[in-house]
Amino acid sequence: xxxxxxxTLGCKLNQLESEALAEAFEKEGFRLxxxxxxxxxxxxxxxxxxxxxxxxxxxxxRKACRDYPGACVIITGCYAQLKPDExxxxxxxxxxxxxxxxxxxxxxxxxxxxxxxPKYIMQSVTSSWELPQTMEQWLQNDDKPDPRDRFxxxxxxFSSHSRAFLKIQDGCNNACTYCAVxxxxxxxxxxxxxxxxxxxxxxxxxxxxEVVLTGVNINQYRDGDxxxxxxxxVLLEGTERIALRISSIEPDLVTPAFLKVVSHPRxxxxxxxxxxSGSDTILKVMGRRYTGSQVLQAIEKLREVxxxxxxxxxxxxxxxxxxxxxxxxxxxxxxxxxxxxIHAFPFSPRPGTAAAGFSHHVPExxxxxxxxxxxxxxxxxxxxxxxxxxxRQTEAIIENNAVESGYAVGITGNYLRVLIPEPKDGVFKPGxxxxxxxxxxxxxxDTGDSRIDALAALEKPD
Numbered sequence: 001x002x003x004x005x006x007x008t009l010g011c012k013l014n015q016l017e018s019e020a021l022a023e024a025f026e027k028e029g030f031r032l033x034x035x036x037x038x039x040x041x042x043x044x045x046x047x048x049x050x051x052x053x054x055x056x057x058x059x060x061x062r063k064a065c066r067d068y069p070g071a072c073v074i075i076t077g078c079y080a081q082l083k084p085d086e087x088x089x090x091x092x093x094x095x096x097x098x099x100x101x102x103x104x105x106x107x108x109x110x111x112x113x114x115x116x117x118p119k120y121i122m123q124s125v126t127s128s129w130e131l132p133q134t135m136e137q138w139l140q141n142d143d144k145p146d147p148r149d150r151f152x153x154x155x156x157x158f159s160s161h162s163r164a165f166l167k168i169q170d171g172c173n174n175a176c177t178y179c180a181v182x183x184x185x186x187x188x189x190x191x192x193x194x195x196x197x198x199x200x201x202x203x204x205x206x207x208x209x210e211v212v213l214t215g216v217n218i219n220q221y222r223d224g225d226x227x228x229x230x231x232x233x234v235l236l237e238g239t240e241r242i243a244l245r246i247s248s249i250e251p252d253l254v255t256p257a258f259l260k261v262v263s264h265p266r267x268x269x270x271x272x273x274x275x276x277s278g279s280d281t282i283l284k285v286m287g288r289r290y291t292g293s294q295v296l297q298a299i300e301k302l303r304e305v306x307x308x309x310x311x312x313x314x315x316x317x318x319x320x321x322x323x324x325x326x327x328x329x330x331x332x333x334x335x336x337x338x339x340x341x342i343h344a345f346p347f348s349p350r351p352g353t354a355a356a357g358f359s360h361h362v363p364e365x366x367x368x369x370x371x372x373x374x375x376x377x378x379x380x381x382x383x384x385x386x387x388x389x390x391x392r393q394t395e396a397i398i399e400n401n402a403v404e405s406g407y408a409v410g411i412t413g414n415y416l417r418v419l420i421p422e423p424k425d426g427v428f429k430p431g432x433x434x435x436x437x438x439x440x441x442x443x444x445x446d447t448g449d450s451r452i453d454a455l456a457a458l459e460k461p462d
Contacts (some may be wrong), residue, residue, distance in 0.1 A: 002121070002128055003031045005039040009057055010047025012214045012247050014077060016165040018045045020153035021114055028118035035060070038068050040128040043114065046079035046087075048180050050348040054079050061090045065103065072131050074104050074114065078184035081108030082352070104135050108184050112149040151191045154199055156206070163245075163397055163411070163431070164208040168196055168231070169215030176287040177358070178276075178316060180350035181216060188220040193231055197238045204242040209397050209433045210268070214247045229257040236264050243413065248272045251290045254298035259305050269309035270415040271302055276316050278333030279326040286319065286355075292333050299337055308388060310415040312341040315374055318367025319347045320358035327370050334377055340385040340415075342378035344371045386416065386453050389438050393459060396420065396436055398428045409452065410434065418442075418456040435459040 004025045008018040021043060026032055033039050042064045047053040057079050064073050075087045084105045106114060117138060124134045150170045169190045172182040203211055215221065221228040235244060245268040261267070277283050278292045302309060315330060334342055346367035349356040396410030396418055408428040410418050420436050422428055436456040 001029065001031045002041065002125075002131070003033045003039040004041045004043065005033050005035040005037070006043045006045065007035040007060055008045045009053055009060075010045075010049060010077070011216075012165060012212060013167060013170070013216060014045050014047060016155060016167055016214055017111060017153045018043075019155045019165070021045070023155055024115045025118045028122050030118060035064070039071060040131060041072050041074065042068070043074045043076070045111075046075060046077035048078040048082055048184055048350070050345060051350075052345075052348065054083075057087075058090055061087065061103075065090070070102075070128075072102050072104065072135055074106060074135075076106040076108060076111045076114060078108050078181060080105050081184040082180060101136065102132055104139060106139075107145075109145045109186070112145070112152045115152055147186070147189055150189060151195075156202070164203045164211040165214050166196065166199060166203070166211050167191065167214050169218050169221045172217040173220055174217065174287065174289075175354075177354035178286055178319065178347065178350065180353055183352050185216050188217060188222075190215075190221045190223055193223045193226055193234050196231070197235060200235055200239055200242065204239050208242060208431060210243040210245055212245045212247050217250070218247065219250045219253045227257075228253065229255065229261050232258075232261045232264075232267065236261070236266060239266075242266070243268055245270060245415075246272075248274055250274050251295045251298045254301055259301055262302075263305040267306075268413050268415070269306040270312075270413070271306075271309055272312045273299075273314075275313040277319065277322070277326075278315075278330035279322065280329075282319055282322050282326050282330075285321060285358075286316075292329065295333065296336070308385075308414075310340045310385065311337065312343065312415075313337075313339055315342055315344045316347050317344055317370035317374065318362035318364070320355060320362065321360040322347075322362055331370075331373065331377070334374060334381075338384060339378065339381045341382055342374050344374035344378070346371055382453070383441070386438075386441050389414070389416065389454070390440065391437065393435060393437050394456075395433055396456065398430055398432050398434065410436065410456070412438075416453045417451055418454050419452050420456045420458055423458060 006018045006022045008014050022032055035042060044057065044060055046057040061073060061075060064071065080087055084107060088103060088105050120138050121134055125131060151167060153167055155165065169188060171185045171188040173188045175182060200211060218228055221231055232244065243266045249271060251273060275295060276286055276288060280291045283291065299311060317327065346364065347362065394412045396412045399409040399411060407419050407421055410420050412418060418436065418438060419442060420434065436458050438454045438456050440455050442452040442454050
């Protein structure tokens, strides 16, 4: 049996697409294995949002080529879309002339073609020794991609997650000066609302308690005159039980129509805001379309329609021209909001973007120091948020991975990761929904897992 590993870097959209690739191989009889265990085929789904993401991808690729010289390595994703030649050269070994190539770069535009590869291989090879030649033949049939193929990634069973993901949109029409994702993913495209409702109903029928709605920029969802708030209404009206979690939003999405629909109890009280800066000056240079005061107004309104929601944000530190005063505006905004989490990272110039040519660079050390300050603030914000929920009952969806025997990890509706003791008369199943009470903040030394937020006690069903 030919073995396959799929490794993913980057966003939830990449995670969903990797799940679809893994499912396609498993359906055709391939054996799925972790990347570190070695495989006949290594699929690496890359990200290009920062230089660190690219660096990590190169490290994974080199390791796969070095540790498993007989394996075929398929590289795809946004990094592969922008720099295919750079990736094709990675890990190539000095070998006898005529030896087969084992590194195959599939552009992000063509990623969906990999869904057809399992069947092609099964029809063409009898052993793993024939894989390199078969892969070369497959790549030669490189037809021009159809943009709608980006929505072929429809997963029926999520092997790595107890919650489902649903891709509603891809690409981005913005041209923010720091971002290369719009270069890699192209213009915004949306999947029709009828098809999305059909896919969501299928997930509900299979027993999923929650689905995460994903896209590159879901603010830009359009199906005719239907925008994202109207889509949410259609999805809620057409289903009965399944909860909806929104992956990421931009502040200008928080309109009266959006606020009305997210007040629905089946929309999770969790909002991740693509903020980037709290300085109006820096936001303008970034090409963002809002101000710090508009962000504060949006967050105030979200808190009015959802009781104490989990609020997170992205912040870029050290953007060209960000002096100490401009950073302090960002810090003050984050402090005022009291975010439940802040994803802060240093500015990384992306080739092909406007900001890559900007002057007034901020020293890397300064950017890192600013990141560290925001991470400390994020830790306090998370601690404050957890403490506000002590003693409260909540629902949690059981994750696939148990931390230790007799316990399971659950994700609450407001995105806290809780450790729950299993009942004496049974065990938890991944994906099931349980009621629990959050009883105390989690102490890392118990199991060494710093990602857990709190301990919870299981409540008996009514």
